Amino acid sequence: MSARDLFTFRNRHFSLGVGLTAAILVVTAIAGFIVLPFAQPWVQFANVWDAICSAAGVPQRAPSVDLTPDKRLSAVVLTSRTLPRPNQEAIGRGATLAQRCAICHGPTGISRADSPNLAGQYSAVIYKELHDFRSGARTNAVMTPFAVNLTDQEIADLSNYYAYLPRLPAYHPTPQLPKPNIVIYGAPMRGIAPCGSCHGSLDNKTGSPWLEGQSETYLKAQLQAFATSERRNDISQQMRNIARAMTPQEIDEAAAYYASQPPDVVKAVD
Numbered sequence: 298m299s300a301r302d303l304f305t306f307r308n309r310h311f312s313l314g315v316g317l318t319a320a321i322l323v324v325t326a327i328a329g330f331i332v333l334p335f336a337q338p339w340v341q342f343a344n345v346w347d348a349i350c351s352a353a354g355v356p357q358r359a360p361s362v363d364l365t366p367d368k369r370l371s372a373v374v375l376t377s378r379t380l381p382r383p384n385q386e387a388i389g390r391g392a393t394l395a396q397r398c399a400i401c402h403g404p405t406g407i408s409r410a411d412s413p414n415l416a417g418q419y420s421a422v423i424y425k426e427l428h429d430f431r432s433g434a435r436t437n438a439v440m441t442p443f444a445v446n447l448t449d450q451e452i453a454d455l456s457n458y459y460a461y462l463p464r465l466p467a468y469h470p471t472p473q474l475p476k477p478n479i480v481i482y483g484a485p486m487r488g489i490a491p492c493g494s495c496h497g498s499l500d501n502k503t504g505s506p507w508l509e510g511q512s513e514t515y516l517k518a519q520l521q522a523f524a525t526s527e528r529r530n531d532i533s534q535q536m537r538n539i540a541r542a543m544t545p546q547e548i549d550e551a552a553a554y555y556a557s558q559p560p561d562v563v564k565a566v567d
């Protein structure tokens with residue numbers, strides 16, 4: 298038999314070989330490109346073509362950013378020179394404006410309700426949060442109405458005024474109160490730096506709020522809001538990524554740690 302007779306479909310063995318190979322190819326392609334992608338419970342495909350593209354490694358289109366008001370992102374630019382050295386006049390103007398905030402944030406910037414304390418907060422933080430409430434990048438039914446009509450100048454004056462008031466100091470007596478690992482060491486394997494490396498007790502990364510003495514309820518609510526992306530005004534998701542990687546227990550521990558204050562301070566404020 299010559300080579301020409303061998304490689305022809307008239308040869309039963311040849312047709313069978315080619316047919317079997319083609320059949321195996323089709324079956325494995327269907328399994329690999331369609332069946333297996335759909336078998337992954339953690340991914341959803343819109344249609345068969347999506348599954349094929351995913352299996353072939355075609356990059357998925359990122360969901361387009363939706364800029365409806367509740368999905369707006371923060372547009373505030375912070376630098377170490379945002380709000381440099383306030384003068385007394387600016388602080389005075391801020392004090393007058395702050396009268397309308399006192400009902401919730403307290404006459405001395407220390408809240409009696411579960412609103413955040415503003416006394417001694419970094420001016421860049423107050424400035425950024427007020428801009429975010431005004432633009433809708435951060436929303437809260439209670440707070441938003443007080444921010445929407447503020448001018449840039451008023452925001453700057455309020456930031457300087459509150460930053461000038463004395464803040465609640467850190468209070469962590471040892472060994473009476475536990476020092477949670479997540480706060481002190483972070484979680485390097487999960488990409489979490491120690492909280493104090495941004496939030497002020499070790500170092501302050503511009504825009505990271507002073508947390509000491511904030512109410513436990515408020516701290517917990519913010520961490521949960523970051524974890525679920527309900528609060529999404531943190532630049533580059535730096536706080537969302539951290540909160541998502543924290544366990545519910547770590548969130549409770551961190552909130553309790555930062556809320557701790559001497560018993561007499563709590564009484565004096567009440």
Ligand code: HEC
Pocket residue numbers: 394395397398399400401402411412413415422423424426427436437439440443444455506518
């Ligand atoms: C009716 C109560 C109320 C009033 C009045 C009010 N706030 Fe607030 N404010 C809140 C609440 C509640 C929050 C926390 C919102 C949240 O949970 O996201 C808040 C949050 C803030 C924050 C963010 C603090 C942080 O650490 O992230 C700033 C800054 C702020 N308020 C400034 C002001 C200023 C300035 C005024 C006055 C012009 C004012 N607020 C008036 C209730 C109020």
Ligand code: HEC
Pocket residue numbers: 413425426479480483489490491492493494495496502503504505506508516517519520530531532535536539551552
């Ligand atoms: C890489 C820096 C960084 C680290 C580390 C970090 N944070 Fe933050 N955190 C931020 C920034 C920045 C914001 C402010 C986001 C914004 O509104 O722009 C923030 C906001 C918060 C807030 C909201 C406070 C408020 O008043 O609005 C809480 C609560 C918080 N962080 C808790 C923590 C805890 C607990 C840890 C440690 C487990 C931690 N953070 C670690 C950068 C950091």
